[in-house]
Amino acid sequence: MLASAERLARFLGCFVAIAWGAVLIYFYESERLLTYLTGRGIFRELVIVAGVLLIVVGLFNLITLRRVVACGHDHGDHDHDHAGCGHDHAGCGHDHGISDHDHEKCDHEHAHDDHKSCDHEHGEHDHDHHDCGHDHHDEDDGHHHSFFGGDTLGSTVMATVLLLLPLLFAAARSPDAYSPRAIANKGLYNPNYESSRSDISLGSMSSRTKSASRPTGPGTDIPQPEGLTMLDQPPSWESSDSDSTAAADTPPAEGQFSMEDLEAQVDRDAEGFFLLEVPEIYYTAGDKEVRRVLEGQPVTTIAQVMPERLNNPNGTRARIFRLFIECCAADARPLSIPVEFGGPAPEFQEMGWVEVRGTMTYKMEGGVTVPILNAGSMIPTDEPDSTMMY
Amino acid sequence: MSTSPLGDILFAFLSILLEGAPYILLGTLISGFIDAYLPAGVMEKLLPKRVLPAILVSGLLGAVFPVCECAIVPVIRRLVQKGLPVGCAITYMLAAPIINPIVVFSTASAFSGQDPVFMTSSRLIMAYIVAVVAGIVVSRLPIAAVLRGRVVRDLQAAGHSGVMAAGNLRETEERERVSVGSRIRSLWHRLGEGMRSLSGSGDQRLIQAVRTAQRDFCDTGMFFVIGVAITSVFNTQFDQALLDPIAGNDAFAVPAMMVLAFVLSLCSTSDAFIAAAMDTFSQVAKLAFLVFGPMMDIKLVFMYLAVFNRRFVIGTVFGLFVLIIVLCLGWSVANPAALMSR
Numbered sequence: 001m002l003a004s005a006e007r008l009a010r011f012l013g014c015f016v017a018i019a020w021g022a023v024l025i026y027f028y029e030s031e032r033l034l035t036y037l038t039g040r041g042i043f044r045e046l047v048i049v050a051g052v053l054l055i056v057v058g059l060f061n062l063i064t065l066r067r068v069v070a071c072g073h074d075h076g077d078h079d080h081d082h083a084g085c086g087h088d089h090a091g092c093g094h095d096h097g098i099s100d101h102d103h104e105k106c107d108h109e110h111a112h113d114d115h116k117s118c119d120h121e122h123g124e125h126d127h128d129h130h131d132c133g134h135d136h137h138d139e140d141d142g143h144h145h146s147f148f149g150g151d152t153l154g155s156t157v158m159a160t161v162l163l164l165l166p167l168l169f170a171a172a173r174s175p176d177a178y179s180p181r182a183i184a185n186k187g188l189y190n191p192n193y194e195s196s197r198s199d200i201s202l203g204s205m206s207s208r209t210k211s212a213s214r215p216t217g218p219g220t221d222i223p224q225p226e227g228l229t230m231l232d233q234p235p236s237w238e239s240s241d242s243d244s245t246a247a248a249d250t251p252p253a254e255g256q257f258s259m260e261d262l263e264a265q266v267d268r269d270a271e272g273f274f275l276l277e278v279p280e281i282y283y284t285a286g287d288k289e290v291r292r293v294l295e296g297q298p299v300t301t302i303a304q305v306m307p308e309r310l311n312n313p314n315g316t317r318a319r320i321f322r323l324f325i326e327c328c329a330a331d332a333r334p335l336s337i338p339v340e341f342g343g344p345a346p347e348f349q350e351m352g353w354v355e356v357r358g359t360m361t362y363k364m365e366g367g368v369t370v371p372i373l374n375a376g377s378m379i380p381t382d383e384p385d386s387t388m389m390y
Numbered sequence: 391m392s393t394s395p396l397g398d399i400l401f402a403f404l405s406i407l408l409e410g411a412p413y414i415l416l417g418t419l420i421s422g423f424i425d426a427y428l429p430a431g432v433m434e435k436l437l438p439k440r441v442l443p444a445i446l447v448s449g450l451l452g453a454v455f456p457v458c459e460c461a462i463v464p465v466i467r468r469l470v471q472k473g474l475p476v477g478c479a480i481t482y483m484l485a486a487p488i489i490n491p492i493v494v495f496s497t498a499s500a501f502s503g504q505d506p507v508f509m510t511s512s513r514l515i516m517a518y519i520v521a522v523v524a525g526i527v528v529s530r531l532p533i534a535a536v537l538r539g540r541v542v543r544d545l546q547a548a549g550h551s552g553v554m555a556a557g558n559l560r561e562t563e564e565r566e567r568v569s570v571g572s573r574i575r576s577l578w579h580r581l582g583e584g585m586r587s588l589s590g591s592g593d594q595r596l597i598q599a600v601r602t603a604q605r606d607f608c609d610t611g612m613f614f615v616i617g618v619a620i621t622s623v624f625n626t627q628f629d630q631a632l633l634d635p636i637a638g639n640d641a642f643a644v645p646a647m648m649v650l651a652f653v654l655s656l657c658s659t660s661d662a663f664i665a666a667a668m669d670t671f672s673q674v675a676k677l678a679f680l681v682f683g684p685m686m687d688i689k690l691v692f693m694y695l696a697v698f699n700r701r702f703v704i705g706t707v708f709g710l711f712v713l714i715i716v717l718c719l720g721w722s723v724a725n726p727a728a729l730m731s732r
Contacts, residue, residue: 016607017607024408033408037405047411049412054607058604061601061604064600162616166403170404173396174401174403175397177397177401178393178626179395185627185630186630190630195667196504197502326664327656328406329401330406331663
């Protein structure tokens with residue numbers, strides 16, 4: 001490929017590097033990055049580091065664009081620089097030839113490293129020698145074929161477009177969030193309450209303090225049917241009536257998790273409701289000890305709300321969820337629990353943010369223990385600072 | 391707030407790009423510096439001379455040189471150009487994204503409560519077997535059948551025309567047995583020479599390194615973008631619950647999980663958590679997901695195409711697929727409990 005075409009390819013490459021670097025830095029600085037990458041680990045920091053490095057690489061290559069580099073890499077074990085050929089190859093006891101380095105021509109192998117007849121070692125050559133004794137070529141000649149800077153200008157231009165267009169288009173047009181359809185596709189209605197995770201324990205995710213945002217919308221308190229109190233629930237599958245009411249005030253003696261543990265790990269808000277996040281509640285269903293303690297406890301949480309499609313024949317339920325990101329939004333999963341209103345579910349905006357107050361209970365449904373929040377109230381609220389959970 | 395399918399795709403697309411770009415940059419910076427600074431022939435000295443031990447060692451190199459799947463492709467290409475036998479390169483490439491400390495840790499964390507020791511060790515062992523087998527197979531193939539046309543031409547121009555087998559270490563098997571001491575001395579001598587020749591043109595080497603890094607970034611990045619775009623469609627547009635009916639039957643579940651791993655293109659540090667959550671699937675099916683995924687997925691296929699020729703890549707997809715099915719069969723025979731979903 002012509003040197004000038006190589007240079008053009010390199011110039012376009014600088015453009016790509018700088019553009020990618022700029023996008024990365026922009027996402028980091030604008031904080032749009034927050035919904036894309038988890039806060040755990042170094043993923044976000046890597047973005048700003050890589051962004052800066054890409055700009056440095058692009059600028060460096062831009063500045064040195066016209067520099068001709070004479071084989072800046074080594075050619076095996078030659079301890080000389082080909083730009084000024086430290087020795088004359090013809091002076092060896094054998095002929096290298098002008099053609100491709102055909103080792104069959106020599107009467108000894110070049111594959112090994114010990115040449116008895118030469119006073120230098122050939123090792124692995126990275127290119128063919130042509131006529132030695134002069135500056136061979138622009139370093140790219142024949143060596144580093146790549147698709148980018150490949151054989152034709154057309155392929156280079158196409159590659160540049162491919163590297164710039166999708167990135168910039170996505171950066172400009174991405175909504176930074178998923179639609180309800182994507183969230184359903186990712187398993188909103190496919191919860192698996194039997195799984196457990198030690199790193200999402202009660203109180204580990206809750207970033208809400210006691211001065212949590214107050215509800216902003218008109219209250220949609222659920223009027224309680226007369227005679228039905230929060231604690232007077234249908235018996236849960238594993239306990240009798242006495243158990244479910246007793247759980248709230250009997251100091252538990254057995255098990256690894258106790259009420260004291262709950263009090264120690266989880267904050268309460270001003271009205272005494274435990275502040276929990278939906279992912280935390282989600283993973284309690286798989287832990288018998290925690291269920292025993294949480295049963296009947298007052299809990300409040302902020303989440304997004306969607307219509308309920310599971311076990312909801314009378315329309316008395318909604319489903320609330322938080323999106324949980326493992327590394328990046330592509331692996332995001334909605335962790336959700338049902339909210340039971342006891343009567344017709346109130347109106348709500350799909351995907352809206354709500355603050356729910358109620359009582360935790362666990363019921364056996366479809367052969368699985370399901371964590372259900374018996375709601376006293378569900379009120380529209382502000383979007384939290386962090387829409388994703390990590 | 392309702393966004394369109396395109397919005398979902400763009401969101402997923404951009405998130406993988408933002409996550410993966412730093413790692414690709416890291417890999418291409420390494421490859422750039424390998425190209426400019428690594429004296430050729432050093433690797434040949436460092437690895438065992440015989441093919442099989444060299445491949446066995448290559449499979450473990452990820453523990454020492456951990457590289458994630460996004461970063462590894464440009465590195466591999468440069469290493470091959472510097473003399474790493476292709477068989478060893480394949481083994482390292484397939485093994486390193488799994489057999490490294492980070493993935494060990496994340497796998498064990500993800501499966502805490504679900505037999506973490508069994509799942510983590512099984513993942514490592516199965517991945518090692520697959521990588522070694524692949525390396526051995528590749529070492530018996532001619533280079534032209536494995537590498538992309540351009541890469542082969544580069545190698546031939548560099549003087550490897552006498553070497554037709556990808557396991558070109560075989561040539562050196564015929565060498566007389568050299569004692570360890572003299573081998574080390576020879577290596578030291580070679581490194582010293584290499585370093586001396588480097589200092590004289592430090593400026594140029596740096597430029598060469600950075601230019602190569604940029605070019606590799608663009609090369610790899612292009613394929614990455616294509617792969618991620620396709621993955622993003624699968625990632626957001628299809629209901630993952632559709633797989634549930636298949637989950638119960640392992641004859642279908644194992645291939646299905648591999649197909650899922652292929653289309654989701656998750657990175658190996660996080661895929662364990664996704665697999666752990668899919669509780670309708672058996673442990674063996676999850677193993678298939680965890681071993682196949684880091685070795686072969688949509689974005690990797692495209693990135694591999696920058697180094698390997700198309701037929702080889704397709705062959706590898708199916709080869710790995712079949713091999714892992716066979717290994718899963720073996721696993722389930724040896725561990726009947728692993729067949730049951732939790």
